[in-house]
Amino acid sequence: MDAAEFARRLTDCENALKRFVYFKTPSKADGDDVLQETLLAAYSRRETLKNPDGFKPWLFRIAVNKYNDFYRARAKLPEALLDSDITLDNALCQSRYGITVTDIVQETLALLDVKDMQLLRLLYIDRFKQAEIAQMLGVPVGTIKSRLYTAKQRFKAAYPSSSKKDLKGVLKMHKLPEKLPKYEIVQSDKPPFPVKWDETMGWFIVPKLDEKISWAIYDWPEKSRSEIYELEVVGRASVHGIDGVEIVAKKHDGGQQESALENHNTTRTFVAQLTDTHCRFLAQSHYEGDIKRFYTFLDGDDFLHNWGFGEDNCGNEVNLMPKGVIKRRGSQIETSEQPFLLDVVGRYTVTICGKEYDCVCVIDVETYNVGVLSEQFIDTNGRTILWRRFNRDDWKLATYKQLWSEKFPNNERLTVNGSLYIHWYDCITDYIL
Numbered sequence: 001m002d003a004a005e006f007a008r009r010l011t012d013c014e015n016a017l018k019r020f021v022y023f024k025t026p027s028k029a030d031g032d033d034v035l036q037e038t039l040l041a042a043y044s045r046r047e048t049l050k051n052p053d054g055f056k057p058w059l060f061r062i063a064v065n066k067y068n069d070f071y072r073a074r075a076k077l078p079e080a081l082l083d084s085d086i087t088l089d090n091a092l093c094q095s096r097y098g099i100t101v102t103d104i105v106q107e108t109l110a111l112l113d114v115k116d117m118q119l120l121r122l123l124y125i126d127r128f129k130q131a132e133i134a135q136m137l138g139v140p141v142g143t144i145k146s147r148l149y150t151a152k153q154r155f156k157a158a159y160p161s162s163s164k165k166d167l168k169g170v171l172k173m174h175k176l177p178e179k180l181p182k183y184e185i186v187q188s189d190k191p192p193f194p195v196k197w198d199e200t201m202g203w204f205i206v207p208k209l210d211e212k213i214s215w216a217i218y219d220w221p222e223k224s225r226s227e228i229y230e231l232e233v234v235g236r237a238s239v240h241g242i243d244g245v246e247i248v249a250k251k252h253d254g255g256q257q258e259s260a261l262e263n264h265n266t267t268r269t270f271v272a273q274l275t276d277t278h279c280r281f282l283a284q285s286h287y288e289g290d291i292k293r294f295y296t297f298l299d300g301d302d303f304l305h306n307w308g309f310g311e312d313n314c315g316n317e318v319n320l321m322p323k324g325v326i327k328r329r330g331s332q333i334e335t336s337e338q339p340f341l342l343d344v345v346g347r348y349t350v351t352i353c354g355k356e357y358d359c360v361c362v363i364d365v366e367t368y369n370v371g372v373l374s375e376q377f378i379d380t381n382g383r384t385i386l387w388r389r390f391n392r393d394d395w396k397l398a399t400y401k402q403l404w405s406e407k408f409p410n411n412e413r414l415t416v417n418g419s420l421y422i423h424w425y426d427c428i429t430d431y432i433l
Contacts, residue, residue, distance in 0.1 A: 244273035280315025
């Protein structure tokens with residue numbers, strides 16, 4: 001392949017390559033370094049590519065190798081800790097927005113006997129040599145080697161399994177009520193508290209192993225349940241080399257009793273990733289008739305339009321505190337002129353199902369859907385108590401042939417920078433039951 005053809009083929013996939021590299025590295029500067037190393041290596045090896053039609057996968061393999069070189073130099077846990085079938089990438093997977101699976105390693109270490117945990121920490125985290133550990137503990141080096149083997153086996157056994165759970169079932173009775181429980185929202189005089197919000201945006205599940213949640217939509221003004229979603233994290237997953245978890249979402253209509261047997265037309269699958277700073281979607285799949293369609297973060301607008309949040313699909317922030325980009329006084333809301341408007345706007349007491357919850361109110365203005373505002377009340381545990389959707393008065397006017405103020409004249413109204421928004425529906429989860 002000559003230089004001209006290399007440049008032409010690179011142009012066709014350069015944007016996807018940049019998304020891939022920047023998504024996997026901690027900062028743009030690091031991404032620039034990996035990208036430069038990738039392009040230099042590819043250009044120097046271009047004559048080794050026998051089939052030019054395989055340029056894109058060939059280029060991405062080089063990028064993966066350069067990315068692995070980058071993290072291999074930074075890795076804090078050697079592969080030996082996790083033995084042969086739990087790799088270093090799974091144990092310490094960093095990305096542009098933080099470390100992802102390190103928490104699992106720390107949690108697994110905490111499950112071990114104190115002596116096993118101490119030995120593994122001394123050797124793999126504190127980086128002492130076996131002879132130094134033997135001297136510290138006053139035992140022979142041979143004893144350390146024997147204990148190390150046992151500790152590694154116990155760590156491996158305690159490390160979370162990626163095997164899928166059986167999703168099949170029989171008739172299931174939903175706990176979520178048919179009518180939306182009466183609720184009251186009262187603003188507090190206290191300042192908002194900082195909160196760690198680990199839920200996936202709009203789907204309410206925390207992307208960690210063994211998590212489950214059910215939630216329902218209640219239409220106003222009838223307050224009737226129209227849809228139910230059951231979500232479960234079924235195992236670990238990787239998308240383009242980035243680790244996350246697989247989530248299965250089963251949709252039911254508003255009926256009280258539903259079959260839990262799989263129906264692919266009402267089932268979606270996500271892969272989501274939780275880092276120390278962000279929660280984001282990596283991939284999504286669903287059926288259209290008999291065709292199962294897959295979208296990943298590399299698919300540009302086709303993915304970002306519905307599943308991408310934040311700059312370069314960084315996801316929603318998990319460490320929430322007021323930033324001042326959205327200000328609220330009663331039903332009047334003012335926002336700054338910037339993209340990705342999501343902010344804590346106050347502290348409230350939400351009373352629902354006979355319980356009181358101390359919450360912060362998080363407002364999201366058109367971060368993923370033009371003309372849509374959400375009002376989300378999150379408690380001190382970082383879980384959603386109540387989620388409320390508002391539509392701009394002219395939202396999808398061509399489709400609905402009516403302004404929302406005409407369609408729902410008695411529903412609650414908010415004004416955002418002078419534009420009218422009308423309350424449409426609410427969501428609650430079984431967390432509050």
